[in-house]
Amino acid sequence: MSSDIAAILAIDGIASGAIYVLIAIGFVLIFAVTRVIFVPFGDISAFTALTLAALETQRLPGTMGLVAMLAAMATLMQLTADIRASDLKAIPSTLFFYLVVPLVPVALMWFAAGSVMSMPVRMGLSLLLVLPIAPLLDRIVFRPIADASVLLLLTVSMALHFALVGLGLMFFGPEGVRTQPLTDASWEIAGMQVSLQTFLIVGSAVVFSTLLYAFFELTLTGKALRATAVNRTGARLVGIRPAYTGTMAYVLASILAGISGILISPVTTIFYDSGFLFGLRAFVGAIIGAMVNYPVTALGALLVGVLESFASFWSSAFKEVIVFSLLLPVLLWRSLSVGEVEDEAEE
């Protein structure tokens, strides 16, 4: 392999790695705050890409139906809970947060879909439309079992992913899509053509990771999220509601997933079930960061991107095998560095 090819592969790898960084950080964020390993997270990313593609061709995206369905379910569940607790005063806010808020982007889309929109508007609308999905799923699926063990939550999460992939087929159909490139421009660096799109991808990953960091460090809500992650009981004792911080974590992570979906959609063809593989690659990154450490997670996700890029050069058939086999040495290293016996008794 010549150094030119190596450089091209590395740049490609960093670009896709940057996309995985966003997803991986989202995984860690949700896990830290809610203890849920949110497997369908990659699907959120893929659904954003599919939504964007639908808007490009001036079709109504399937996401609308999905969001409307989830909103209806969540509202019903919350109303039942309110009525059971004979907390009738809560009903207006239930209707507002679970029905009205998620349906606003759906309504916007309804009115706007037929018209020709500029690219930034399309992106903004797509992002807005996928935002309610994860928080609604949280309400419907995870809130009733918030006290369950991490393993049970993970099992439910896996099942949820398969349900969502099936729903994805129903709402989006089996066709693969690829959106227009963000830009055709390219720059020449050290004798190589690097597309501006690559810079945009890496740049957005950096910008949004930094924004997230600033949010955690500077805002009270950000600190409340960190506090929930560090010590749930402690957080409750100062009046932080885990359900609220959970929703916030899902919304924030969904922004990251949505952006990653927007960034990836012009790079590769996306199908309704593509999300799982993105998600899993990002997972490898998150596991490198032990599901707790954001910077190491980001580095891990970059590593996965680069490895994937080289692996597809060596042997595209075994690309996935090579990427997922990376997990084994990582886990081995983690396992050897386990210190004193950690106790995780159940029951």
Place this chain on the structure above:
Amino acid sequence: MSKTQFRFLTLAALFLLVASPFYLNAFSMTLLNYIGVYGLVALGLVLLTGIGGMMSFGQAAFVGIGAYAGAWASALQGYSPWVGLMLAIVLSCSVALVLGAITLRLGGHFLALSTVAWGLSIFFLFGNLDGLGNYNGIANVPPISLGPLKLVASWQMFYLIWAIVLLALLASRNLLDSRSGRAMRALRGGNLLVESLGINAFFTRLATFVIAALFAGLSGWLYAHLNRFVSPAPFEVHVGIDYLMMAMVGGATELIGAFIGSALVTLTKNSIQDYLPMIAKGASGQLEIVVFSIVFIVLLQRWRGGLISISSHLLPSPHHDIDRTVTPLSRRPLPQPGEVLLTADQVERRFGGLVAVDKVSFTLNAGEILGLIGPNGAGKSTMFNLLTGALRPNSGRVVFQGRDITHAPQREIAKAGIARTFQHVKIRPKMTLLDNVLLGTHPRTTSGFFSGALRLDRAEEAQARAEALRQLQRVGLGDKPFELAGNLPLGNQRVLEIARALAADPVLLVLDEPAAGLRRQEKQALAELLQSLRSENLSILLVEHDMEFVMGLVDRIVVMNFGCKICEGLPLEVRQDAQVQDAYLGGLV
């Protein structure tokens, strides 16, 4: 249900099963075959998840390994299917061994997540290996032959499949009722408990994982010869979820739950395939997955125990006859009273900026009861954990019977003869009193997984049972050995822990606040028990907060406060020590 009724029902069910080819049509027989094949995988998952507390989404990959091993050997290489069986067993077990060795030291969700990743890897591997027919798979897998007889018809396969299933079920049942099986059942109590009993938690997890993979591999081999064709699709990750669902729907805490779940899922899938197209026109396999996933989620939300949990009261309560005349388990020699037994030398432990134990030294002599007292938060429990290996000191030395155990793992310390109890009681609530105490005999017995599964361990098991019952009687819990431990009041649970510790035949008994939460009379009984143990030359280290309890009981006292030893001596001396009064007895005057 009584034991006789249960036996009768089991026999009747067995008869119905064996006779089924005579009253079921070929299609039903095929369904029954698949229920057996899938149930075998679910059985492994019950052991892994319900019993051992581990989660695998990748069992489908092990089924795949077994299926491809069988198909490759018989269809592509022309070997006998029985060679394929050997290959399936060896391959699935060795892959499980490697993957388990890498992941099982980590927290539970790491194992689960890595199973997804390697489940996918193996799937892609099957699909891309030219030697395995790529995504087209391997066709024309020959039937299994028994001598001249070829098992082609579904009723013929039925007998082979269900013979294997019943053998696996029987072996698993035997295993759970043996020394190694009890270790598996203890895993969910956490590493701290398991290791304190002298059990190697990692090894037990690994063995459980390999057994689950073995069952999956066996199932794969059967599948290849039942279906006569293999391709990567049935070994995808979402199929792994189906297996998990079978185990959980049936009830992952009971072995039979695996087959209840397998039957339920297989039959429901079958009818969904029949009726779904009538309800939703053009619905594809994806809708089936949606429906199934949603059912699964609702089930896990509402009904975590599975089907078996609503009928478990119908199962007979566990009961064994205990032969008290067997030769007792051999005991270790106790040191002469007065010999130095345990020495702590300048032991220090820090947590971040907090010095929990600050260079504490003391010795404990054989045959004495030493009290380690101090106000709450003085560092007693940390000291306790340092002595028993649950924590490692930052500096200093701990010597037990002349052996440096400062850095010895917890289970080695347990095997060396230090048995402990816990401040927050750690018993296995779903196991009987007898089984809980039997856990204590683990380091004194030797039977392994094989002898347990094959019932070669009965002589030793009888000895262990007699010993466990003896210890239960000694602490006053001998009247209902088959009661579930979780039904005991808190005070008795503490006493049960002491019986468990005694069953290990310890040289030194280390008790962490045994009197906390006990009533006056219970405390009195406990003190009497400890005194009688001392009269048998057992040494006891008592970490206590309750002064009154300690004063009348112990020979010597070590007092700690804010991490330091502040006083050591006879109870009366300690009581009169000004520093102790000031710091410990509430002297803020």
Place this chain on the structure above:
Amino acid sequence: MSLLAIRSLDVCYGKVEAVRQVSLSIEAGQIVTVIGPNGAGKTTLLAATIGLLPSVGEMLFEGHDLRRLQVEARVEAGIVLVPENRELFGDMSVADNLVLGAYSHRHDRAGNRRNLDDVYHRFPRLLERRQQKANTLSGGERQMLALGRALMAKPRLLLLDEPSLGLAPLIVREIFKIIASLRETGVSVLLVEQNARAALETADVGYVLETGEIVNSGPADTLIHDPKLIATYLGGH
């Protein structure tokens, strides 16, 4: 009307009853202590009061039924717990811990700033260490931070679980001085302590809890001279 009135409270863990038929009341501005041996159910009682454990019986805060409220809502109502193991945000700075203490009324920014100054004034050590992470603090500093974080929540009823736990006598004295000084600010305190003498010297009213039941109660200065209590909890002075 009592600030907090508990009547016939039962708290169960599974099948094990940890607290049985406990009744007690706290008037506004009072310091009430519950003493008793380890395992008597003191911590359980506090956990039920803040809502971390479910309970059966009556629990009124200023006449309102508390048992319908979640932990967070009780915090907003002014009941704040400093638990035995402090439950600090170990990986966050001292300053962040304090700021989060005021989370239940985060919109009163000016008030919170004043309150923060006041806490730093009470605990100058926390001001020195405000950039340090909570898990690098010593035991005494951790207790100060836990108390400081609770005060940031502007409590009306402070539930203290073993505030003297693991602390050197000098610091214990300081902590109890601070608890006594809370009386002037109108905060009521429910103090659970194993250091019975210090607790009774600070409190107005005392209750003795044994194996989940109240076995004795009365004005603190009477209890402190009770011969049986002296023999059991107060040491042979």
